[in-house]
Amino acid sequence: MTASVSFEALDAWLDANAEALDADPSRASEVLPQLVRSRAAAVGVPEALGGTGGSIADAIDTVAAVAQRSLTAAFVLWGHRTFIEYVLQSENDALRDRWLTPLLVGESAGATGLSNAMKYLSDIEPLQMHAARSGNAFALNGSLPWITNLRREGFIAAAAFDHDDGSPPSIFAIPHDAPGVVRSDDLDLIGLRASNTAALRVNGTVLDDTYRLAANAPAWLARVRPAFLGLQCGMSIGLARRALLATLEASEASRGSIREEIRSLEATLANQSSQLKQGVLDGTFFNAPATMFELRIALVDTVTQAVSLEVQATGGRGYLRGQSGGARRVREASFIPIVTPSLVQLKSQLARHRRAAAA
Structure with a gap:
């Protein structure tokens, strides 16, 4: 409670x-x-x-x-x-x-710069950050092209680093004011523009073990991935829920012909939300990560359908500036398939799981 x-x-x-x-x-x-x-x-x-x-x-x-x-x-x-x-x-x-x-x-603003690490965990791409021993500390180098909540007033960002001595990759928390930390200008996004989204580079930044979130990145990432993806899926659930609520705000004449589609999708979304929370809580998504990938993919489809139903129910009014949030939600929905891990990356990972299971 x-x-x-x-x-x-x-x-x-x-x-x-x-x-x-x-x-x-x-x-x-x-x-x-x-x-x-x-x-x-x-x-x-x-x-x-x-x-x-x-x-x-x-x-x-x-x-x-x-x-x-x-x-x-x-x-x-x-x-x-x-x-x-x-x-x-x-x-x-x-x-x-x-x-x-x-x-x-x-x-301080917390920034989860572990998208590259999550893709590394799923064998999608190599790590882009590198750590070398420097006395009792580590010299860090590399760059990440897209991190959200890099607040100019102060941030601390997580990133995964491979090591030059062959030890397992580890996760460091990088404060904005450490020497060698460089934040780019905000990325020129088509939406979500007040999200403090920018690139991050570290040039010889030296941090000791007090800044290391995890010494064994692969094992730790597998443990935190359900929360990482579960919280991320919350964005899809909220957006789909609001689009469906908007259909109910339309006139009966506008939504009458799609009433059954709306009800069906509401039930689907409620079930997906329940599955998501249960899977994060009971360990299902840790023990069988493919089930979480499948749910994340399904939620992308739910968001797409929900926003489409809102557009249909709202009609021409939704195409007028300032008349509804429908146009913004269409832009927001276009982001859901590409937030890391993207829909394409998840589908590739699932295909890899299935081939391994069939072998």
Whole structure:
């Protein structure tokens, strides 16, 4: 059971600013403060550690609730809350003691730069970051082309590094102000523009073990992947849910002919949401990751169908500026298949699983 958390003020702010957050990068500094003020990022964090209690399933529900109003804000929340989950699941007590409170109160923005690592775990691409011993520390080099929540006011980003001595790859938490850390300008996205999304480069950045989230990246990544993907799927659930709600706001004449499609998709989405939370909680997605890949793929289809039904129900009104959020949701839905791991990458990974199972 989570401690009492009220999202009324956050909901009102998101409703008033969703269009601007999608279109205007100058609003990026406002998003994280709103999220932490409402304690959205503290859901699923033990109360003894400064959170509101509850489970990762509650955190998924929170991401979904934010995504109903703004995928930009949900994308930021996903990055921030996922990094918090990394800190919670790290065996590095010193790192947790140093960073958890600043993350929960928004002094630092957590950025999950592990998309490359998750693709590495699934044999999709090699690691792009490299670590070399430097005395009792490590000299880090490399770049990642796309990380969200690299807040200019201060961030700490996770990244996976291979090692020159043949030891297993490890995960480091990289603070924005460490020497050699370079953030690019914001990427010129077609939407989600207030999400502080940029590239990150490290040039000889030296960090010691107090910044290492995990010493054995493959084993640790397999353990945190259900939360990484589960929180990410919350974005799909919230967006699909809001598109379906929009169909109910249309006139009966507009939605009458697609009523059964709407009801069927609502039932599908409810079932997928239940499967997602159960699979993360009971270990299914850890023991059988292919089942989670299948659900993530299915949710992409659900989002696509939901937004299509909204377009049909809204009709010409949805094509007028300022008349609905339908056009924004169409843009938001176009992002869901490409967020890492992308739909294409997941399908490739599933095909590999099936070939291995048949061998």
